Amino acid sequence: MNAFYGLFIVCALALAALVGVGGGGMTGLFAVAIPYAAVAIFVVGFALKVMCWAKSPVPFRIPTTGGQQKSLDWIPYARYDNPVNSRDTVVRMILEVLTFRSLFRNTTAVLGKTPDGKPQVGYFSEKWLWLAAILFHYSFLLIVIRHMRFFTEPVPLPIQWLDWADSILQIYSPTLYQTNLLFLAGLGWLLARRLLYPQIRYISNAADYFALFLIIGIALSGIYMRYVAKVDIVSIKQFTMSLVMFSPVVPKEIAPSFFVHLFLVCVLLAYFPFSKLMHLGGVFLSPTRNLPNDSRIHHHENPWNPKIKPHSYEAYEDDFREAMVEAGLPVVKQLEEEA
Amino acid sequence: MALKPEELLATIDYLNPPKTGWMETPNDFSPGRWPYPAKPDLHRAMGFKHAHEWKADEKDWHLPENWKQIISEGFKARLDKYRSFKVFMDVCVRCGACADKCHFYIGGGDPKNMPVLRAELMRSVYRADFTTAGKILGKLNGARVMEEDVLKEWFLYFYQCTECRRCSLFCPYGIDTAEITMMARELLHEVGLGINWIMEPVFNCNRTGNHLGIQPHAFKEIVEFMCDDIEEYTGVRINPPLNEPGHEVLFITPSGDAFADPGIYTFMGYLILFEAIGLDYTLSTYASEGGNFGLFTGADTMQKLNAKMYSEAKRLGAKWILGGECGHMWRVINQYMDTMNGYIQEGSNLTTPRNPITGTVFHNAKQTKMVHITEFTADLIKHGKLDLSPERNNHLRVTYHDSCNPARGMGLLEEPRYVIKNVCNNYFEMPPQTTREQTFCCGAGSGLNTEEIMEIRLRGGLPRGNALKYVQDKHDVNMMACICALDRATLIPVADFWAPGVQITGVHEMVANALNLKGQKKREVNLRGEELEEV
Numbered sequence: 001m002n003a004f005y006g007l008f009i010v011c012a013l014a015l016a017a018l019v020g021v022g023g024g025g026m027t028g029l030f031a032v033a034i035p036y037a038a039v040a041i042f043v044v045g046f047a048l049k050v051m052c053w054a055k056s057p058v059p060f061r062i063p064t065t066g067g068q069q070k071s072l073d074w075i076p077y078a079r080y081d082n083p084v085n086s087r088d089t090v091v092r093m094i095l096e097v098l099t100f101r102s103l104f105r106n107t108t109a110v111l112g113k114t115p116d117g118k119p120q121v122g123y124f125s126e127k128w129l130w131l132a133a134i135l136f137h138y139s140f141l142l143i144v145i146r147h148m149r150f151f152t153e154p155v156p157l158p159i160q161w162l163d164w165a166d167s168i169l170q171i172y173s174p175t176l177y178q179t180n181l182l183f184l185a186g187l188g189w190l191l192a193r194r195l196l197y198p199q200i201r202y203i204s205n206a207a208d209y210f211a212l213f214l215i216i217g218i219a220l221s222g223i224y225m226r227y228v229a230k231v232d233i234v235s236i237k238q239f240t241m242s243l244v245m246f247s248p249v250v251p252k253e254i255a256p257s258f259f260v261h262l263f264l265v266c267v268l269l270a271y272f273p274f275s276k277l278m279h280l281g282g283v284f285l286s287p288t289r290n291l292p293n294d295s296r297i298h299h300h301e302n303p304w305n306p307k308i309k310p311h312s313y314e315a316y317e318d319d320f321r322e323a324m325v326e327a328g329l330p331v332v333k334q335l336e337e338e339a
Numbered sequence: 340m341a342l343k344p345e346e347l348l349a350t351i352d353y354l355n356p357p358k359t360g361w362m363e364t365p366n367d368f369s370p371g372r373w374p375y376p377a378k379p380d381l382h383r384a385m386g387f388k389h390a391h392e393w394k395a396d397e398k399d400w401h402l403p404e405n406w407k408q409i410i411s412e413g414f415k416a417r418l419d420k421y422r423s424f425k426v427f428m429d430v431c432v433r434c435g436a437c438a439d440k441c442h443f444y445i446g447g448g449d450p451k452n453m454p455v456l457r458a459e460l461m462r463s464v465y466r467a468d469f470t471t472a473g474k475i476l477g478k479l480n481g482a483r484v485m486e487e488d489v490l491k492e493w494f495l496y497f498y499q500c501t502e503c504r505r506c507s508l509f510c511p512y513g514i515d516t517a518e519i520t521m522m523a524r525e526l527l528h529e530v531g532l533g534i535n536w537i538m539e540p541v542f543n544c545n546r547t548g549n550h551l552g553i554q555p556h557a558f559k560e561i562v563e564f565m566c567d568d569i570e571e572y573t574g575v576r577i578n579p580p581l582n583e584p585g586h587e588v589l590f591i592t593p594s595g596d597a598f599a600d601p602g603i604y605t606f607m608g609y610l611i612l613f614e615a616i617g618l619d620y621t622l623s624t625y626a627s628e629g630g631n632f633g634l635f636t637g638a639d640t641m642q643k644l645n646a647k648m649y650s651e652a653k654r655l656g657a658k659w660i661l662g663g664e665c666g667h668m669w670r671v672i673n674q675y676m677d678t679m680n681g682y683i684q685e686g687s688n689l690t691t692p693r694n695p696i697t698g699t700v701f702h703n704a705k706q707t708k709m710v711h712i713t714e715f716t717a718d719l720i721k722h723g724k725l726d727l728s729p730e731r732n733n734h735l736r737v738t739y740h741d742s743c744n745p746a747r748g749m750g751l752l753e754e755p756r757y758v759i760k761n762v763c764n765n766y767f768e769m770p771p772q773t774t775r776e777q778t779f780c781c782g783a784g785s786g787l788n789t790e791e792i793m794e795i796r797l798r799g800g801l802p803r804g805n806a807l808k809y810v811q812d813k814h815d816v817n818m819m820a821c822i823c824a825l826d827r828a829t830l831i832p833v834a835d836f837w838a839p840g841v842q843i844t845g846v847h848e849m850v851a852n853a854l855n856l857k858g859q860k861k862r863e864v865n866l867r868g869e870e871l872e873e874v
């Protein structure tokens with residue numbers, strides 16, 4: 001049901017763009033006003049969210065330690081899983097952000113039986129989620145970079161190289177981008193596992209499916225334009241450059257499918273800061289990953305430390321003095337002093 | 340426990356979650372599903388407001404009239420105090436990588452025990468109260484309004500989390516359910532909801548210096564009884580100093596080790612070790628608790644209880660503190676202690692710990708001035724300062740259980756293993772997905788080691804119990820060592836249920852059994868008083 005909601009909303013959005021631009025005569029809205037607004041919401045919203053997180057202090061250093069601590073000199077320690085200095089913590093973060101290292105650890109627990117019939121909980125390496133996540137995120141990144149050819153004139157060499165490399169197989173016409181396939185493969189698995197695995201289906205809400213269908217919609221509309229409708233790239237570039245120059249002109253030759261693509265991208269941008277997609281920013285701020293495990297070595301300051309006093313020794317001795325003296329335990333104040 | 344292991348296993352079904360969505364699935368408060376509420380006078384005595392009588396299986400929990408406001412304001416206050424909490428409320432993508440990492444989920448199959456859903460119990464309320472998208476989109480965006488049933492659900496499931504942090508290891512954003520559970524429990528305490536198994540130790544610890552409520556004279560008696568046993572078994576009389584100023588080291592260990600089998604053997608082990616090396620130390624009755632049930636209550640309580648350690652070290656003029664075998668105690672010491680209470684060190688004699696026997700300086704404890712006993716003993720063994728006869732442990736086939744907190748909140752993994760391998764000759768590791776940083780909880784950490792929820796504990800103990808069974812079958816393991824006083828209590832029912840025949844020991848019990856004392860008589864029995872085979 002949640003999946004249906006997600007799909008339904010994305011279809012409705014695509015249809016809105018088609019109708020709005022096609023018969024509705026709202027090209028100005030979809031081509032100009034919404035894109036500018038979406039970019040503004042994305043940039044401002046993203047910044048505000050990160051600032052909102054940063055405003056809350058980090059009272060304690062609570063890294064999740066993923067390996068041996070640094071203690072005695074002769075015990076080798078897990079520098080990057082249990083870092084004690086900034087350099088190693090940065091490496092841990094780089095590995096986390098660029099290679100999804102924690103996700104790479106993923107296992108799946110299976111309730112099975114040993115060959116002689118005894119019940120056994122088994123843990124198997126499960127890398128599919130990691131693989132799909134890597135394919136999806138890196139393809140997305142490359143696709144976004146590749147799209148910069150629509151927003152630059154002349155197109156910088158690195159972007160041209162990327163474009164060349166991405167279509168190196170030289171199949172189909174126009175040449176097929178490998179990232180398109182990998183992107184869809186990654187997305188497909190991320191969606192399929194939500195639908196296929198009962199546990200994951202149970203935890204998925206409409207927003208999870210919405211994000212997936214939205215990105216799938218963006219991908220499919222892009223692919224449709226390039227390989228099926230073969231839209232007029234020259235006029236699209238004319239249009240995108242006019243947006244960049246802040247003097248928008250909408251050439252008549254642009255196909256409606258382009259506006260579907262553009263509108264879905266705008267929805268994604270505007271939705272981003274208010275959604276779970278903010279994990280892009282949040283992953284950098286996670287206190288279980290971005291801090292060294294060094295509170296035993298260096299003082300860490302908690303800005304709101306309430307400095308709550310313990311029940312004092314004096315009060316404790318007052319409470320138990322008689323028994324302590326009788327048991328021969330040393331006391332600070334003698335019984336007669338107390339009286 | 341009415342169920343047999345096979346029957347319990349047969350009830351686990353990962354593939355068929357409830358037909359109803361998780362927001363619509365009602366709470367199940369059947370007997371055995373919830374720990375008993377805290378006694379109101381104890382709750383009140385610890386400074387919590389709204390202490391009242393209530394029972395989880397009754398419809399009316401007698402909440403204060405403005406409870407929604409208290410929760411909402413408390414929620415906001417904590418978002419502003421903890422970046423961790425704020426980020427963890429926002430960034431989860433529900434990828435499900437954490438789902439089957441939780442021992443309670445593995446052993447029960449209840450989807451609300453998947454860390455992701457446990458956190459969603461709070462996130463859903465967060466979205467409705469504090470986010471634009473949640474306010475507008477409501478349930479479509481996973482938001483729901485706070486109601487009494489939601490609060491009850493929090494109680495039910497945040498007391499089915501042992502704050503072991505295994506999920507956080509696998510989360511691509513490091514979301515730590517322990518952090519979320521702590522916030523939920525703090526909020527529950529604010530409206531008068533706590534559990535007695537936590538509140539009573541907290542109250543005791545505050546007044547008597549330890550969770551068990553052992554008063555100073557009784558503590559001395561217990562130590563003397565242990566010394567009597569040690570004298571009987573080894574022929575050497577030890578007289579450990581108590582509350583004495585002027586010693587180099589203050590030794591603090593969880594009070595669980597002063598109370599019951601097999602913890603007391605570990606305590607005896609410490610005393611024998613210190614005697615063997617001639618350590619200049621004192622015990623304290625005022626600071627006679629290494630553990631800290633405040634961690635399971637709230638940050639303020641944790642700070643209040645922990646502050647005794649530095650206060651007592653300062654009063655007694657100790658140069659550094661040596662800490663015993665305890666799990667959550669070391670999370671507190673490693674990640675909270677100096678940050679919270681370091682200011683108390685000012686004006687004390689505390690200095691960077693140095694092992695007086697080997698000369699090793701513990702640079703890793705430069706700021707806290709507190710050393711873990713296995714770090715200390717590993718250093719002694721490495722320098723050949725202990726006269727060991729590991730063959731006295733030859734009847735043991737040992738495996739080692741990493742406690743959650745020293746593993747994932749510290750990284751104390753090799754030190755205990757080094758010690759064990761030097762004091763006994765038969766050592767076997769459990770499967771790697773169940774040890775070290777991937778270790779599984781005993782099923783009853785974070786104050787859940789109470790009898791009334793035994794079925795939940797045994798379910799949570801399945802992953803550990805099953806891994807133990809594996810090495811029992813494969814290597815005839817008959818002893819599981821651990822460095823946690825709670826484990827020494829909680830692993831016994833887990834082992835009896837899932838791997839009957841395996842016993843539980845502290846590491847320093849085995850150290851002392853292997854350790855030779857000057858002037859000892861022929862060691863014919865171990866610290867449990869069991870006869871040793873001729874070796």
